Each structure stands twice: as structure tokens, then as C-alpha cells.
Amino acid sequence: MEKLYDMKEEPEKLILVGVCTGDEEETYESLDELEELVETAGGITLAKVVQNREKIHNVTYVGKGKMDEIRELAENMEAIGIVCDDELSPVQIKNLEDALNVKIMDRTLVILDIFAKRAKTSEGKIQVELAQLKYRSSRLVGLRSSLSRLGGGIGTRGPGEKKLEIDRRLINDRIAALRKEVNELESQRDFARNQRSKNPIFTIAIVGYTNAGKSTLLNTLTDANVLSEDKLFATLDPVTRSYKLDSGQEVLFTDTVGFIRKLPHNLIDAFKSTLEEAKYADVILHVADSSNPHLDTHIDIVYKTLKDLGAVDKPVITLFNKMDKFTGDKSVLKDEKADYVIYGSVRNEEGLDELEDAIEDVINKQNVYVEKVISYADAGKIQLIRKYGQLLSEEYVAEGIEIKAYVPNEIFGRI
Ligand SMILES: Nc1nc2c(ncn2[C@@H]2O[C@H](COP(=O)(O)OP(=O)(O)OP(=O)(O)O)[C@@H](O)[C@H]2O)c(=O)[nH]1
Ligand SMILES: [Mg+2]
CATH class of the missing domain: 3.40.50.300 (P-loop containing nucleotide triphosphate hydrolases)
Structure with missing residues (x-):
């Protein structure tokens, strides 16, 4: 898998963490995919840790025992952070951060990071930055220490390598501005779609x-x-x-x-x-x-x-x-x-x-079959059939052109 970033700095060495609440195979598949995502974002996976639990721990993602295990593993392997395979709540991030003292990330953060790097058009860039800032704004408390720990790396870059805002007030201003732009683009798209549905x-x-x-x-x-x-x-x-x-x-x-x-x-x-x-x-x-x-x-x-x-x-x-x-x-x-x-x-x-x-x-199957004589004066309609439907045959007779065709409902109405 090709990497996204020319690593001027060391790639981030990470431990992946998943919780299995039932389907073991699915948990491991998902973690393999997370490893691919992490690699794409410029990180290195040192180890994968899975905890079997009835459900994801509300406030710490994994249970206490697992957390100790991860802390030890992170120390031994010199990992700079962990990536959890599910989207973490603000509370989970905060608690993991306090307990493990490493950079805490989740699958969402990694995907957003890849999207930010991939975004090419201005619409794509606006959409990604909006998604990143919304993710960030609700998690500022927990993330601040995580993100400032290294000052860079996965989760800190917006579209165009731009550093993402850290200040809450500035984030909110930016979200409001981006949202306005997205709404504008959405109405343009609706308009284009409407035009299209006329044809x-x-x-x-x-x-x-x-x-x-x-x-x-x-x-x-x-x-x-x-x-x-x-x-x-x-x-x-x-x-x-x-x-x-x-x-x-x-x-x-x-x-x-x-x-x-x-x-x-x-x-x-x-x-x-x-x-x-x-x-x-x-x-x-x-x-x-x-x-x-x-x-x-x-x-x-x-x-x-x-x-x-x-x-x-x-x-x-x-x-x-x-x-x-x-x-x-x-x-x-x-x-x-x-x-x-x-x-x-x-x-x-x-x-x-x-x-x-x-x-x-x-x-x-969606078109209607027509067999009809179109007067010579209306011959232009045959163009319409050619373009939007399927003209099976046309024959020139005294009253006009006799056609057999499949046409969409809208065209059927017009002829
Ligand atoms: N062997 C093989 N490779 C293929 C075939 N079709 C596409 N690929 C390769 O699969 C890779 C992904 O192809 P893309 O067309 O970029 O896939 P995509 O579905 O548009 O992917 P995203 O835009 O990332 O969602 C490329 O390296 C392609 O060359 C095929 O029929 N056989
Ligand atoms: Mg594609």
C-alpha cells in the first residue's frame, strides 16, 4: 500500500486496539483494514490488541486490565500512540489519555486524515475540513494534550497540509463559514440535478x-x-x-x-x-x-x-x-x-x-414501447427518441414516419 506522506519526520509508531463484542473474524478483519489505513496515513503498526467484552467500555473503551496491558506494551515497544478501531467519545479519549500518557487516536481520525490529503477540488477540501473540525470541536479537551504531544502527525493536518485550528472559538467560526459554503454548494448541486432530471x-x-x-x-x-x-x-x-x-x-x-x-x-x-x-x-x-x-x-x-x-x-x-x-x-x-x-x-x-x-x-424495462406515425412536421421528435430512448425502426409512409421505439415515460408524454 502506497504511503501518503513523504516522511521527513519519523513515521508514528502505533498500537492498534479493538474490542470484540461478538464476531471475532469481523474484529480481526476490521483491525487489518485499520492497519492499512494507518499505513496510508503514514503510520506504522507495532502491535494489535483485542479485548473480548460484552460491549465497548463506556468511559475507557477497554477495561482496566487491558489498559494496564496496553500501557506496558506501549512502553516496551516505544509506541507514541494508540489507534482504537471505533470512534471514541470525548470522555473515552480523555480517560485513555490520562491513563496511558500517549497520543490517543481512533479510526475516524485516521480516515479523516487520509481524506484531507486526498481532497483535490475546492468542494472536497471544504467538505473534509468541515468533517475534521466537527470531529475536533467536540473532543477538544481530551485531544488537546494528545495533539500537542507531538505537535504534528496524523490528525493534525487539514486539506492542503494546513494545520488544523486548535482554538475553540476559531474552530467554531471556521465551522460556521465552511457550513455556509457547503450549503451553497449543495444548492448548486440540487440545481444541476434538477436540470438533469428535466432531461x-x-x-x-x-x-x-x-x-x-x-x-x-x-x-x-x-x-x-x-x-x-x-x-x-x-x-x-x-x-x-x-x-x-x-x-x-x-x-x-x-x-x-x-x-x-x-x-x-x-x-x-x-x-x-x-x-x-x-x-x-x-x-x-x-x-x-x-x-x-x-x-x-x-x-x-x-x-x-x-x-x-x-x-x-x-x-x-x-x-x-x-x-x-x-x-x-x-x-x-x-x-x-x-x-x-x-x-x-x-x-x-x-x-x-x-x-x-x-x-x-x-x-x-423502465421504458415504454411505442408504435406510432409521427407527422413530417413533428420529425424533430425522432431526435428526442434517438437521444433518450431506443429507436428500433423508422419507416417513411404517406402520413409521416412510422416508428417503433422504447422511450422513457417523460418522452412518451411529449410524443
Ligand atoms: N487485477 C486487476 N486490478 C484492477 C482491475 N480493475 C481495477 N484494478 C486496480 O485496482 C486498483 C483500484 O482501482 P480504482 O479504480 O482506483 O478503484 P476505486 O474503486 O475507484 O477506488 P477508490 O476511489 O479508492 O474508492 C487500481 O490499482 C486498479 O488498477 C481488474 O480488473 N483487475
Ligand atoms: Mg476511485
């Missing part, structure tokens, strides 16, 4: 777990030139590109930020308008990485996130991607919630024809 162009939202190959797909189909890399969260800003299907119909593809376990709610809030692309799409194109050993968990998380975003009751096409790297038996690749399942490799351009067939099929 009944069929939209396809590409969603999936981070690193599944979403941007690679968009690039392959449309020469979109979106950054696609073997990194977590390579894409933050939504990109929409038009594409002409074989039938001649035009559709729009939108690629956005990938999903992950425990996606911080501050991020979901700040990125709401971006993430909502899925909610307004006509179909969900779910890209999954078949070669990932945790595929099933990833699929569950994608559906859970879609539900949280209100993107439900839509046809779903699942593309099991990276089949070139998949070595097992295909029968284990299952997605019972999907209406269409395709196996392919975007890198080798395999499965793209089937994908297009599935899209055409979804479209045709």
Missing part, C-alpha cells in the same frame, strides 16, 4: 467498496481520466461522464467516493450531497473486488451504506471485478440482492459487453 437522461451511479475498481471502470468506458490507483480512497470528488450505448442511447455514469467499514458519520454528513448521487440515479452499478478475501463483508457494507443514504428500491447491477486475480471457485461469488450479476475484469476489458447488455435491459 430524462438515464443515470448510473457507480458504487462500491474503496479500491474495487470503480474509477478504472469509468476511465475504461469513457476516457474520463479519473485518478485510479491502488490506494484507499483514491477518489473523493464525484465525476459524471456521458456514454453512448450500442443502441445509440446516451447515459450518464457517476463515480464517487468509495465505501468502507464504519464510515465516519461526520464525513457522511459533510459529503452528503456527493454521496447522494447514488440516491438520485436510475440504477446502481455495484463494483466489487472478487480477489479481496473479505468480499462478503464488503458487499454487506455497500448495501448497508446505500440504505443509510436512502438509495433503495433501485435496480442493482453487480460487477464482480478483478476476475483476472480471482483464483477460487466462481460459485462463492454471490450477491443475492443484485438484479444482475456480471463477472469480469475491467483491466482486461472483460465483461463490459455483458455489463452494457444489463444496462440496456434495465433501461428497456
